[in-house]
Amino acid sequence: MAPEYVGKTSFFGSNTPLPLESGYAIVLGFGAFFSVLTTVLVYLDKYANNTEHTSEFFNTAGRSVKTGLTASVIVSQWTWAATLLQSSNVAWNYGVSGPFWYASGATIQVLLFGILAIEVKRRARTAHTVCEMVLARWGKPAHLTFLFFALLANIIVTSMLLLGGAATVNALTGVNTDLASFLIPWGVILYTAAGGLKATFMASYLHTAIIFLVLVVCVYTVYVKEFSSDLIYTGLQTVSGYTTAQCEALYSANGTTFFEAGKYSCGPVPENEGGSYLTMLSGGGLKFGIINIVGNFGTVFVDQSYWQSAIAAKPTSAHKGYLLGGLVWFTIPFALATSLGLSAVALQLPISSAEAGSGLVPPAVATHLFGSFGSVMMAVMLFMAITSTGSAEGIAVSSLVTYDIYKTYINPQCTGKQALTISKVVVVIFGLAMGALGVALNYMGLNLGWVYQFMGNAIGSAVVPLWNLLMWKDANAIGAVVAAWGGMVLALATWLIVCAAEFGEITVDNLGTLNPNLAGNIVALASSALIHAGFSLMWPQNYDFESMGKIEMLEADMSGLDEKDYTDQFLDEAKRWITKWGWGFTVLMVVIWPLLSLPAGVFSKDYFAFWVFISIAWSFVATFVIIVLPIQESMEAITGVCYFIVGKKAPAKAPAPAEPEAKADEQAI
Numbered sequence: 001m002a003p004e005y006v007g008k009t010s011f012f013g014s015n016t017p018l019p020l021e022s023g024y025a026i027v028l029g030f031g032a033f034f035s036v037l038t039t040v041l042v043y044l045d046k047y048a049n050n051t052e053h054t055s056e057f058f059n060t061a062g063r064s065v066k067t068g069l070t071a072s073v074i075v076s077q078w079t080w081a082a083t084l085l086q087s088s089n090v091a092w093n094y095g096v097s098g099p100f101w102y103a104s105g106a107t108i109q110v111l112l113f114g115i116l117a118i119e120v121k122r123r124a125r126t127a128h129t130v131c132e133m134v135l136a137r138w139g140k141p142a143h144l145t146f147l148f149f150a151l152l153a154n155i156i157v158t159s160m161l162l163l164g165g166a167a168t169v170n171a172l173t174g175v176n177t178d179l180a181s182f183l184i185p186w187g188v189i190l191y192t193a194a195g196g197l198k199a200t201f202m203a204s205y206l207h208t209a210i211i212f213l214v215l216v217v218c219v220y221t222v223y224v225k226e227f228s229s230d231l232i233y234t235g236l237q238t239v240s241g242y243t244t245a246q247c248e249a250l251y252s253a254n255g256t257t258f259f260e261a262g263k264y265s266c267g268p269v270p271e272n273e274g275g276s277y278l279t280m281l282s283g284g285g286l287k288f289g290i291i292n293i294v295g296n297f298g299t300v301f302v303d304q305s306y307w308q309s310a311i312a313a314k315p316t317s318a319h320k321g322y323l324l325g326g327l328v329w330f331t332i333p334f335a336l337a338t339s340l341g342l343s344a345v346a347l348q349l350p351i352s353s354a355e356a357g358s359g360l361v362p363p364a365v366a367t368h369l370f371g372s373f374g375s376v377m378m379a380v381m382l383f384m385a386i387t388s389t390g391s392a393e394g395i396a397v398s399s400l401v402t403y404d405i406y407k408t409y410i411n412p413q414c415t416g417k418q419a420l421t422i423s424k425v426v427v428v429i430f431g432l433a434m435g436a437l438g439v440a441l442n443y444m445g446l447n448l449g450w451v452y453q454f455m456g457n458a459i460g461s462a463v464v465p466l467w468n469l470l471m472w473k474d475a476n477a478i479g480a481v482v483a484a485w486g487g488m489v490l491a492l493a494t495w496l497i498v499c500a501a502e503f504g505e506i507t508v509d510n511l512g513t514l515n516p517n518l519a520g521n522i523v524a525l526a527s528s529a530l531i532h533a534g535f536s537l538m539w540p541q542n543y544d545f546e547s548m549g550k551i552e553m554l555e556a557d558m559s560g561l562d563e564k565d566y567t568d569q570f571l572d573e574a575k576r577w578i579t580k581w582g583w584g585f586t587v588l589m590v591v592i593w594p595l596l597s598l599p600a601g602v603f604s605k606d607y608f609a610f611w612v613f614i615s616i617a618w619s620f621v622a623t624f625v626i627i628v629l630p631i632q633e634s635m636e637a638i639t640g641v642c643y644f645i646v647g648k649k650a651p652a653k654a655p656a657p658a659e660p661e662a663k664a665d666e667q668a669i
Contacts, residue, residue, distance in 0.1 A: 023173025070321025081164030085359025091341025095277030097285030181438030235346025461487025479535025487528030
């Protein structure tokens with residue numbers, strides 16, 4: 001432990017590394033800057049490239065988004081405050097297994113969603129929301145059921161954004177937590193309401209680029225510039241070898257210790273091989289991994305923002321965008337937590353369990369390494385994550401309210417203009433409600449880690465019915481409704497029962513522990529799968545998917561709906577491709593990789609060095625791909641905007657040479 005931390009009971013305490021004014025500058029200044037920038041970009045694209053802004057465009061981005069931008073948007077949507085903060089918390093708790101299970105356990109859902117993305121293009125190309133598909137296939141009872149679960153998913157994701165964001169802004173700058181919860185959404189509201197899904201996608205690209213640049217700076221600084229894998233290895237081994245007496249001596253002031261087991265990352269890790277931080281043989285890490293996998297199936301498959309990205313993508317880009325996005329996203333929690341999370345333990349920074357639970361491990365390490373600049377870096381990185389995901393959630397909620405409440409139950413004859421107005425109003429209202437939600441959860445005493453582990457109990461039961469919606473023609477409506485509600489009730493009951501059995505009493509803190517959430521999460525997913533399968537096998541629907549393909553559009557905006565992009569031959573080939581690679585990488589990440597690391601037991605110095613090398617290499621390659629590819633793919637549109645700015649017209653694109661008729665016939669065969 002460094003001399004300046006001796007006698008400190010927590011890292012941040014009552015002192016903030018940045019002045020109060022900087023907190024307001026980051027929250028309000030960056031919000032205003034990105035609002036103006038993205039709004040200007042959207043309108044430059046409108047006038048330079050003749051993009052028509054209809055209600056369809058507002059909610060679908062013209063259904064023509066390419067692979068690189070689709071991947072960038074997926075990365076941005078999936079990079080929550082929790083991705084940056086909670087991942088390092090599990091590294092602080094469980095060692096190397098924490099970052100791995102966080103990353104792999106939340107990557108596979110995105111990879112597998114690529115299969116659904118292709119089926120959306122095949123079955124419901126004119127849809128705006130997943131609930132419209134439910135209504136077309138299963139009717140109003142199921143529609144209302146999954147509308148509830150979709151909105152609940154949006155609320156849970158938004159609450160985690162604000163809990164993590166407000167706590168970090170407060171720790172770094174002293175801005176009141178409740179006030180930060182209200183101020184953070186403002187920047188999101190402005191550009192989302194002005195430009196819709198396209199503005200959200202443009203902002204997401206900029207946010208993702210900044211997040212990856214900060215990521216590589218942190219990884220490079222920890223393992224190359226300041227320390228090395230050998231130094232971090234030695235520090236982790238030393239810490240796990242400390243006795244209780246040594247930890248009490250380390251965490252003491254004026255001869256009196258304030259050390260308590262579990263309050264600081266000092267001493268051996270319970271349920272880890274040899275008590276070491278350097279092993280995948282971790283009971284706590286594995287339990288967290290299972291919770292992570294189940295919970296995140298809920299927050300991908302039940303979250304309208306992912307369906308919206310699938311709807312917005314070009315058919316040729318949808319499946320590739322999700323696969324690339326998942327593989328690129330993997331490196332954020334894996335590399336960031338392997339560097340910042342593990343170095344927090346190795347350096348024995350006085351981070352308390354309360355600070356770690358609130359997501360303050362990365363800000364603490366960055367502040368230690370870079371001083372005030374590190375605090376600014378973390379605050380900016382976090383703000384990027386919050387605003388990009390927040391805008392995606394705002395558009396998702398506005399689409400659900402517009403198409404699944406207003407158009408379905410209030411004004412079935414609504415026009416495109418009315419739908420556009422409702423969409424913009426809902427974005428503003430939801431943005432303001434986000435602040436109230438953050439304050440409410442804060443007063444309930446719930447932190448980021450608590451909500452993260454709980455989420456699967458609430459929405460995990462809706463996952464399997466939504467998969468079956470597009471993938472199984474015999475899945476019936478009654479089974480879907482009973483599975484969703486029944487699975488949720490069984491999960492919450494299991495959660496409470498296991499908590500009471502383990503601790504003898506039910507408290508907020510006890511409900512946030514691993515075992516009750518592990519049991520509840522598993523029951524949510526498994527019970528709903530069994531219920532829906534049982535009902536559907538007894539009373540198969542034998543659905544032909546015809547009604548799903550007739551979902552009504554409010555305007556004759558046929559952009560992104562060219563028939564040649566939707567041929568059965570292409571869609572079958574795309575499905576085979578994403579099924580092969582999606583399931584292949586899923587098995588690799590949650591089965592093969594962990595199994596291969598088990599014989600290593602407690603990692604040797606060389607094994608850990610190789611582990612770190614993988615995280616560094618993956619982060620640099622991912623950064624290059626996710627920044628360069630969207631620019632390369634959008635060069636034509638960028639060129640058009642540049643010509644427009646200087647008052648010239650972009651040169652007309654040369655027509656593609658016509659293929660010989662014989663060659664076309666040969667390809668058809």
